[in-house]
Amino acid sequence: MKKRTLPVGILGAAACLALAFGTRTAQATQVDIPILVPITGFLSLEGNSQRNGAVLALEHAPQGIKAKGEILDTGTSPEIAVNAFEKAVSTETPIAIVAPILGIQMLAMLPLASQYKVPLVTVSGTAKITQMGNPYVFRFFPADNVVKVAQARYAVETLGKKRPALLFQTTAYGQSGEAVLASEFNRLGTPLVFEDSLDTGVKDMLPILLKVREASPDVLVLQLHAGSMALVVKEAASMGLEIPIVAGSAMHQPSTAALLEPDEMKGVCAETSSTPVSSETPAVKKWLAEYRAAFQTDPDAYALGQYDGVAMVLKAVEDGAKTPEDVRAYLSAKSFKGLAMTYKSDGAGNMAHSAEIVCYDGKTRIPKVVKRYENVDAAP
Amino acid sequence: MALIQLAIDGLALGAAYALVALGFVLVLNATGAVNFAHGDLVMVGGFIAIALAQVLPLPGIVLLPLVMLAMAALGVVFSWLAYFPLMRRPPAAVYISTIALGIVFQNTANAIFGAAPRAAPALLGDRVFQIGGGVTIGAQSLAIILVAAAAILAQHFLFARTRLGRALRATAEDRDMARAIGIPVTRMIALTFALASALAGAAGLLLAHKYFVEPTRGTDFIMTAYIAVVIGGWGSIEGAVAGALLIAAFQAIVSAYVSYAAATALLYAALLAILFFRPRGLFGERAQRRV
Numbered sequence: 001m002k003k004r005t006l007p008v009g010i011l012g013a014a015a016c017l018a019l020a021f022g023t024r025t026a027q028a029t030q031v032d033i034p035i036l037v038p039i040t041g042f043l044s045l046e047g048n049s050q051r052n053g054a055v056l057a058l059e060h061a062p063q064g065i066k067a068k069g070e071i072l073d074t075g076t077s078p079e080i081a082v083n084a085f086e087k088a089v090s091t092e093t094p095i096a097i098v099a100p101i102l103g104i105q106m107l108a109m110l111p112l113a114s115q116y117k118v119p120l121v122t123v124s125g126t127a128k129i130t131q132m133g134n135p136y137v138f139r140f141f142p143a144d145n146v147v148k149v150a151q152a153r154y155a156v157e158t159l160g161k162k163r164p165a166l167l168f169q170t171t172a173y174g175q176s177g178e179a180v181l182a183s184e185f186n187r188l189g190t191p192l193v194f195e196d197s198l199d200t201g202v203k204d205m206l207p208i209l210l211k212v213r214e215a216s217p218d219v220l221v222l223q224l225h226a227g228s229m230a231l232v233v234k235e236a237a238s239m240g241l242e243i244p245i246v247a248g249s250a251m252h253q254p255s256t257a258a259l260l261e262p263d264e265m266k267g268v269c270a271e272t273s274s275t276p277v278s279s280e281t282p283a284v285k286k287w288l289a290e291y292r293a294a295f296q297t298d299p300d301a302y303a304l305g306q307y308d309g310v311a312m313v314l315k316a317v318e319d320g321a322k323t324p325e326d327v328r329a330y331l332s333a334k335s336f337k338g339l340a341m342t343y344k345s346d347g348a349g350n351m352a353h354s355a356e357i358v359c360y361d362g363k364t365r366i367p368k369v370v371k372r373y374e375n376v377d378a379a380p
Numbered sequence: 381m382a383l384i385q386l387a388i389d390g391l392a393l394g395a396a397y398a399l400v401a402l403g404f405v406l407v408l409n410a411t412g413a414v415n416f417a418h419g420d421l422v423m424v425g426g427f428i429a430i431a432l433a434q435v436l437p438l439p440g441i442v443l444l445p446l447v448m449l450a451m452a453a454l455g456v457v458f459s460w461l462a463y464f465p466l467m468r469r470p471p472a473a474v475y476i477s478t479i480a481l482g483i484v485f486q487n488t489a490n491a492i493f494g495a496a497p498r499a500a501p502a503l504l505g506d507r508v509f510q511i512g513g514g515v516t517i518g519a520q521s522l523a524i525i526l527v528a529a530a531a532i533l534a535q536h537f538l539f540a541r542t543r544l545g546r547a548l549r550a551t552a553e554d555r556d557m558a559r560a561i562g563i564p565v566t567r568m569i570a571l572t573f574a575l576a577s578a579l580a581g582a583a584g585l586l587l588a589h590k591y592f593v594e595p596t597r598g599t600d601f602i603m604t605a606y607i608a609v610v611i612g613g614w615g616s617i618e619g620a621v622a623g624a625l626l627i628a629a630f631q632a633i634v635s636a637y638v639s640y641a642a643a644t645a646l647l648y649a650a651l652l653a654i655l656f657f658r659p660r661g662l663f664g665e666r667a668q669r670r671v
Contacts, residue, residue, distance in 0.1 A: 044596075
């Protein structure tokens with residue numbers, strides 16, 4: 001009897017261990033992060049980048065975490081975004097929500113985020129979303145007071161230009177950037193010699209560029225959406241406008257470069273938070289290959305920023321966050337080394353504080369990083 | 381010289397706008413309904429050109445008839461979906477159905493081609509010709525002007541000199557009378573949709589090379605067509621062309637002397653003045669003959 005007791009005891013203990021281990025493996029932490037982004041409408045290019053970045057981050061969830069996220073289209077109106085939010089929280093409050101890039105939709109969602117106490121993780125550039133004292137919003141993309149400052153400083157300090165001209169879009173995006181650019185050029189002692197705004201429907205860029213030329217600037221600064229950006233750069237090359245162009249982040253997007261011939265982009269630079277297609281970092285190169293394999297397209301800075309945002313939420317869960325409030329506290333206090341940069345909240349939810357300048361050499365559509373700016377946040 | 385250059389660029393832009401406005405006014409005359417999806421049909425034409433170019437890497441001039449044929453077929457389908465089932469309902473029903481189909485087109489293009497702007501192939505290449513005095517004209521601009529002129533003349537010939545054109549005109553003038561004298565009215569209306577969509581397709585290909593195309597671009601085009609038709613005279617073909625050229629003149633020439641915002645404001649001020657002093661538009665009287 002005694003002879004048989006020992007093996008049975010050992011077997012029993014082993015079985016218990018195996019059961020316990022097996023149960024732990026099976027009970028991976030379930031995490032729900034709905035993805036509410038504009039998949040249709042005028043911001044769908046950026047919205048699809050957001051979606052792709054978030055989806056890839058969920059697929060790359062740390063071991064032991066099973067992440068899922070229903071994708072809901074927010075279109076272009078605040079109402080649709082609010083409906084999507086209500087649907088996302090209808091069964092149970094998710095641990096965080098990927099929120100749309102469109103500022104007006106973010107502003108509509110902020111009160112709901114406070115009401116349901118769920119963190120919003122976004123790449124929206126609208127300054128106001130982090131100026132309303134809402135503790136549930138986290139922006140993983142540098143705001144205008146980072147990237148526009150870098151853009152102006154590059155034109156003046158690096159290129160040595162003193163007579164900047166500015167073309168900006170009439171949209172909220174364009175006007176928000178214009179305000180920071182004009183202020184920064186004044187601060188640098190090189191006020192704008194010419195500025196004008198463009199509606200997104202404007203197709204013929206020759207008239208405006210003739211006026212730019214008349215003002216005799218030594219650098220052209222652009223704050224435009226992708227389509228207008230490509231039209232201006234194309235026309236500038238066609239008419240032989242022989243001054244450098246320092247453009248906004250739309251110019252770094254692979255889809256914008258695809259509209260132009262490489263020689264049309266010679267000497268054109270752009271600000272951005274990151275340029276995945278140009279990165280020399282092994283981790284980003286690996287990520288780039290995975291992104292291309294998953295989505296058959298090149299990623300932009302929005303995709304990488306959103307990837308990093310969701311990755312930080314999952315890191316919070318890995319480090320023990322169990323509720324949306326835990327995640328909010330983690331995002332508010334901790335720093336996170338993402339693929340694009342290191343993120344840390346400034347107390348208002350602005351997580352990204354770095355920008356880089358990329359330039360095209362006229363031979364390829366892949367820009368090269370020429371300068372990086374760290375912690376250049378101007379006063380909001 | 382700058383003014384001449386601006387005028388040439390404006391003429392090319394206006395010629396493409398004229399094609400957009402022509403298709404719009406054709407359907408307006410034939411059915412009395414405003415096709416709010418017409419701008420989206422222009423967008424679809426641009427994307428069909430891009431898709432064809434991927435399969436057949438040929439110059440745009442070769443693809444143009446194929447795009448127009450494909451768009452003509454789409455126009456017939458469009459008429460059976462958006463117009464015929466609702467033709468006896470209040471006009472608002474047709475407006476809504478065209479808006480709905482336009483949204484379907486936008487989202488379909490978004491799903492297939494993505495949201496980013498895309499460029500269609502050039503009609504005759506990207507060469508730039510020196511005219512003299514530093515004034516140039518690009519091959520694409522020249523092609524746009526020539527194709528638009530050819531399309532307008534062909535349409536004029538069709539309506540003025542052919543039996544089919546007379547049947548189309550009779551249908552537009554008085555549908556019941558046309559039916560009474562044996563004209564197949566339903567077929568004529570479907571054919572009008574086909575013609576209008578083919579013109580939209582041509583405009584889409586022409587515009588999508590120089591000015592790119594994206595799924596939401598149709599909104600700009602329908603606004604342009606609508607304003608052109610209001611300026612020129614509701615239902616007038618000549619008026620639509622004149623209105624399109626006037627819009628392009630404001631965008632290409634006036635905006636060189638004042639800001640774009642001011643040029644746009646002046647365009648709408650001109651529109652209001654025309655509505656006030658000439659409510660039937662610049663070619664209002666002649667609009668009595670509807671096609």
